[in-house]
Amino acid sequence: MTITRSHAVIALAMTGALALGACGTDANKTSTGGSGAASTDCPTGTLKAEGSSAQKAAIEAAIKSFQTTCTGATVNYAATGSGAGIKQFIAAQVDFGGTDSALKDDEAASAATTCAAPAWHLPMVTGPVGVAYNLPSLPSLVLNADVTAKIFLGQITMWNDPALAAINPGVTLPDKKISVFFRSDDSGTTDNFTKYLKAAAGSSWTVESGKKWNGTVGEGKPQNAGVATAAKGVEGSIAYLEWSYITQNKLGLAKIDTGSGPVELTSASVGKMIETAKQKGSGNDLSLTLDYATKTPGAYPINLVTYEVVCSTYKDPAKGKLVKAFLTHFSSVETQKSLESLGYAPLPASIEAKVQTAIAAIG
Numbered sequence: 001m002t003i004t005r006s007h008a009v010i011a012l013a014m015t016g017a018l019a020l021g022a023c024g025t026d027a028n029k030t031s032t033g034g035s036g037a038a039s040t041d042c043p044t045g046t047l048k049a050e051g052s053s054a055q056k057a058a059i060e061a062a063i064k065s066f067q068t069t070c071t072g073a074t075v076n077y078a079a080t081g082s083g084a085g086i087k088q089f090i091a092a093q094v095d096f097g098g099t100d101s102a103l104k105d106d107e108a109a110s111a112a113t114t115c116a117a118p119a120w121h122l123p124m125v126t127g128p129v130g131v132a133y134n135l136p137s138l139p140s141l142v143l144n145a146d147v148t149a150k151i152f153l154g155q156i157t158m159w160n161d162p163a164l165a166a167i168n169p170g171v172t173l174p175d176k177k178i179s180v181f182f183r184s185d186d187s188g189t190t191d192n193f194t195k196y197l198k199a200a201a202g203s204s205w206t207v208e209s210g211k212k213w214n215g216t217v218g219e220g221k222p223q224n225a226g227v228a229t230a231a232k233g234v235e236g237s238i239a240y241l242e243w244s245y246i247t248q249n250k251l252g253l254a255k256i257d258t259g260s261g262p263v264e265l266t267s268a269s270v271g272k273m274i275e276t277a278k279q280k281g282s283g284n285d286l287s288l289t290l291d292y293a294t295k296t297p298g299a300y301p302i303n304l305v306t307y308e309v310v311c312s313t314y315k316d317p318a319k320g321k322l323v324k325a326f327l328t329h330f331s332s333v334e335t336q337k338s339l340e341s342l343g344y345a346p347l348p349a350s351i352e353a354k355v356q357t358a359i360a361a362i363g
Contacts, residue, residue: 044072045322051078051085051098053223054189054242055125055306057342059098062330065338075326081223083186083211089309090114095319096311096327100127100188100304101211102280102287115311117363121287122355124330125306126345128243128270129193132228132251134235135159137174142167144257145200151238152180152197153206154217159236167257174236180218181230181239186211189224192290192304193240199292200258200301242304244343260297269300270345277305277351284312284358286351313363324362331355 056079063075082099089097090110102121111119131143147163150156160173183190194209207214221227228245231237246253255262263269273294281287294301314320336346
């Protein structure tokens with residue numbers, strides 16, 4: 001898959017492909033175009049948002065297509081990382097925040113105070129996390145949770161280590177040092193990757209999971225883009241990255257053996273895993289609990305869901321109306337389907353329907 005960040009190409013492709021879910025051809029009115037969400041106005045104004053870099057390509061494409069029809073609307077998104085996005089949302093500096101991990105209880109309480117109403121998590125982007133490697137001579141690689149944990153903890157340091165050879169029979173592994181790269185900033189990508197290792201690697205993963213990387217080996221770089229650039233520049237490197245950054249930088253992508261055989265990262269294999277998620281929040285607060293230790297055949301286990309964290313009721317009704325219009329478009333069937341070409345998996349239909357119901361309830 002070839003991924004481009006060119007705004008012109010994205011705008012052209014999205015404009016031709018989408019029957020917009022938030023805005024119709026009438027500048028004052030919009031229809032769902034078959035998305036299943038309720039019709040809503042196409043308001044004017046400007047939104048500021050910040051957060052997850054994992055969703056950067058997805059939200060930029062959705063913004064372009066939204067603004068193509070809703071010409072009086074502007075959405076500005078800064079991909080500064082999940083931690084920064086939530087801080088800015090709580091501080092009322094942005095209208096919604098993008099995060100790859102649900103808010104902690106104290107963050108949720110602070111957000112509710114900022115909004116003067118509960119904040120809701122709305123799953124919008126399914127961004128698989130891949131284990132990327134830079135070995136041009138190795139077209140295929142299989143990893144499991146145990147070996148991956150030991151690599152990222154510095155216990156396996158060579159590509160031809162017997163543990164790697166055992167799960168890659170018949171593959172000639174290079175006699176080369178492994179160079180580990182990780183996120184230096186607080187990151188939902190880190191949080192989800194380490195949650196997978198904690199759940200699936202058992203005692204082999206010996207450090208705390210969370211948004212902050214707690215390993216003691218390797219080199220940290222900021223945001224997905226920084227890690228991808230570093231990994232691309234060092235032969236023998238390994239890193240955890242959101243899928244679109246791996247394909248964009250033409251890095252190798254490991255298959256993950258969950259105990260039911262190696263699973264390739266695809267939209268279908270991601271969907272199988274996301275469909276097993278349980279709703280953690282109540283009502284229209286749609287935070288999810290993912291089963292990182294899944295052994296469902298064909299289910300890819302390392303995934304993150306990027307939430308747009310919104311006020312259930314906005315103090316400024318005009319802001320609420322514009323947030324509602326943009327997210328109606330973002331969650332539509334057409335927009336979600338179009339994101340596959342950028343390295344994302346569409347929301348499963350069951351979750352998509354709940355998201356659209358919640359967006360319709362934003363005040």
